[in-house]
Amino acid sequence: MSALTQRLPKLGGAILRSVLIGLLAVAIFGPLLNMLIWTVAEAWYFPAKLPIRWGFQFWHRVFRPEAGAMAALWTSIIIALMTVALSLLVSIPAGYALSRRTLPLRGVFLLIFLLPQAFPAIAVHMNIARIFYGLGLNGTLWGVMLVHAIQGLVFSVWIASAAFASVDSEQVEAARNLGATPWRAFVSVSLPQAAPGLMASAIFVFLISLDEFSGTFFVGVPEVRTLPLTMLNAALEGNYQIASITALLLLVPSIAFMLFVEKFLKADVLAKVGT
């Protein structure tokens, strides 16, 4: 009897755990699987559980030069790389300055970068588009890059500030002690020590830019067309095949960039991010 009462909760726990893990898997992989099936479905009508006709017909359509999907992919990648470069250019000095505990109004500065995220994106982007129109930035890669950078900066500056704060101050002092000027100590000690955190922030910014939609829509269209815009057009037209294939395409640069940066990211240094 006692053995049974002990085993029962154990058994119940195991079942509960399996169910929860299963639900989680469905939540994460369900939409992905559905998307993968759509990419190779030529005809799929309600109430069929699976596509009626399978094939790669829509892939040919997407990769036709006149479809513009490949051009949009390159535009997306170029804008994402430019956004990463710009955000690192800002977040390295800003993050370093904000990592000093002695900086007055440190909290205020950190909040300022959060501000654009606090308002509805569409309202912010509409007004940015108005301003950029006056500056002649509408419809240019630079304009789209700037809109993306505004959204990426909150992450890159916060992560960079955490990365610089976690650099052991004695390591910097050791460099000064052996004859390094403040600039030299920054370049040879602070920067390489903070590099893993900066790389992590670069990944975030790259992914944000690659996925960005509303800013591109207000500032870039119609001259600048990125892959998410192509994808949304297709989805709005009810063409799930095209939308799914472009979504899959969008995964390629994300994964490539992550693999590239992962070389710099060891698990032990990743653990330091945010400390």
Next chain:
Amino acid sequence: MAPIISISGLRVAYGNHEVLKGIDLAIAPGSFVALLGASGCGKTTLLRTLAGFTPASGGSIRVEGRDALTLPPERRGMAMVFQSYALWSHMTVAQNIGYGLKLRGMPRDKIGQRVAAQLAMLGLTGYEQRSVAELSGGQRQRVALGRALAVEPKILLLDEPLSNLDARIRVQMRHEIRSIQKKLGLTAILVTHDREEAMVMADLVVVLDQGRIAQMGTPEAVFQRPASPFVAAFMGAENIIDCEAKRNGAGIDLRIPAIPASQLHCPMSSSEDVASASVAADADGPVQVHFRSEAAFLREAGASVAATLQFPGRISQVSYLGSGYRCEVNTDCGAFFVDHPTRFAPDDGVTVCIPGNALHVFRRDLSRQAAPAKAFQ
């Protein structure tokens, strides 16, 4: 010889909290100075102020006659070994040691030779390309030392360099650092809280207490002739008896009020004479007498030994030290720890004997909490 470093009236404050309250110290070239004190006494602050990491709020530091306080850390010409070692994990052992040389614009092949020579001296030949993360604590300590020595500094600053090492390696490194310092003729300043480390390594021991120098002198002088009750207790004389003292010719008569039969006449000669008690100049009337556990000894109850301060007691606790037994003895004038080569059983009656030359006599600090006298009979 003119001092290489002269510090005068140095004050350092963090906000309203003054950490160093006027330090005067002259350091001779080629000497090894230990800054000794409990945590919070200001010893690390003094070292960091010398290195240029902590600004002074008053006073001056002159290095070879030049004002150093206005110089940034990179121009002070002092190499420091940090307590955390502060090695750069993104560089190899060779890059760590060669960093200072690279900054000085030395050609690459000469840096390689100098690094190899450093590693050979520290017994780390062949470790050039290792990552510092792969090294043991003792090896990291050597790399940190090698990095500081590679730039051939005149002044070496050591911030508790041995405190993170195993006891065995620590004892070995004391002698290694000392012999390297002598061989290279460096001036070294060591921060430590370990009195044995300070005495083994240094020519000059500077005891700091609450931002002031409590005493400085040779290891022998500080150990044998502590200038204050604080220094006596910090240097190990932690047993305290309240006595009445009376100047008597060239000596002093000590009497324990709690035990009328217990008294001793201590002859006093020159203050450097190790054979006589160390008696503070103002000690007269109520005094406190310090002694070390290892300087006293025990005899069976009722025994009498000449030239000792003796009184009866009862063993309350015994612990084994390896070299002997440390006995806690309750007496009418307080509880004391006394070392003895053989074992006593708890509750044994004994006579505590303290040789006159092992006594450190100071005027009684009336604010001190007197040890409660435990009745033993």
